[in-house]
Amino acid sequence: MLVSVKSTPKTSARKAQIMGVSLELMRKLGYQGTSMRDIASAVKMEAASLYNHISGKEVILSETCFQMAERLLQGLAEVNDIYFNPTEKLSLAVKNHVKVLTEYTHAGWVFVHEWRHLSEENRLHFVALRDDYEKGFTTILKQGEDEGVFQDVNNKFAVLTILATLNWVVEWYKPQGDMTPEQIAEKLTEFILSGLKKENN
Amino acid sequence: MLVSVKSTPKTSARKAQIMGVSLELMRKLGYQGTSMRDIASAVKMEAASLYNHISGKEVILSETCFQMAERLLQGLAEVNDIYFNPTEKLSLAVKNHVKVLTEYTHAGWVFVHEWRHLSEENRLHFVALRDDYEKGFTTILKQGEDEGVFQDVNNKFAVLTILATLNWVVEWYKPQGDMTPEQIAEKLTEFILSGLKKENN
């Protein structure tokens, strides 16, 4: 017999609302520029009441940053697990990155810009994840070089440049803009691959 | 007879020191995260004494942002005045951008990241300058297309991507790193041109 199990949501609707509103505000005002009272008044309650739902201001930032990092890392891991062709790998990694950033626009912006306001401990953890992610890209580039399809380049430099290009998407992407995330990903892939492929010089 | 004219410096040494220290702090802590007391103690005086040299916290930000904007715009104007070949123009525009950002590392970082904390009025002005700068790049791309040396691309998208790539330099450039500004500019030019040139597809 089929029963719709009413599983308790691991994060309440109210908390989700607070998180969403917070990210929206932080995108406009920055993390430090957004006060608990700003957030409270945006969800029509008193600042103190927020503490019934979240344990403090920093968890808004840390949960966001780590969630986004998780999403990006997982996408990259899948790409590396499933595919073999480095060109294909890179193209899918780009697609995943753009997809995550455009699916969660506010979180994406906060993730890209405000991670440096994490507490010491969280920041170190975050940077470690970031380094892992960069290494994942470096591996793809190396593979491409070894197989002779990518030029030999300064890998650190190339990866940073690629991620720069990808991250800047949060700056101007608007859901109602004239390019879909897929189109953006495609164009960026073209752009990036044209700078790496061996045929060009 | 030669006399060394002791022209009154338009900005005193003390003020320059305060500005420099402020930018250094702001790079670490952000604009909002840097207090007047932080700045004061870094130059070994009381917060109130800062007001003998600067009229308020925001001028640190606004002077920095507008000075950097000025430098970038002037470089771009020169390029557009002197040269004709769009490939050459673009390459020199990139070189100028990298040169400015790497010559003034702290100011560059603050300029790229903290302009949004300018007062309403200053922010609008700043954004207008930014738009001018972007238009300068768009013009170069258009010329390249008209002359048949660049692919036809979505210009807005291309310019934003190019500037993203260039601006990210402030994130990782270290004066004692293993690439000189010239080398960085050269590599970035290669990368960008490979995505624009018509021969590649």
Next chain:
DNA sequence: GACGCTAACTAACATTTGTTAGTTGCAAAC
């Protein structure tokens, strides 16, 4: 009807913040 849980509230707290007012020591200018 008593109990406990949830989610809101009011009040208050200790700090921190940017800035102003008023004062003082000192060196250059007259």
Next chain:
DNA sequence: GTTTGCAACTAACAAATGTTAGTTAGCGTC
């Protein structure tokens, strides 16, 4: 030698900040 002005100081202010304490209203469960 007096005056002037710069650059530092101390003291203070009003506002804002993140957070805690204590209370209360409503609602489902025993």
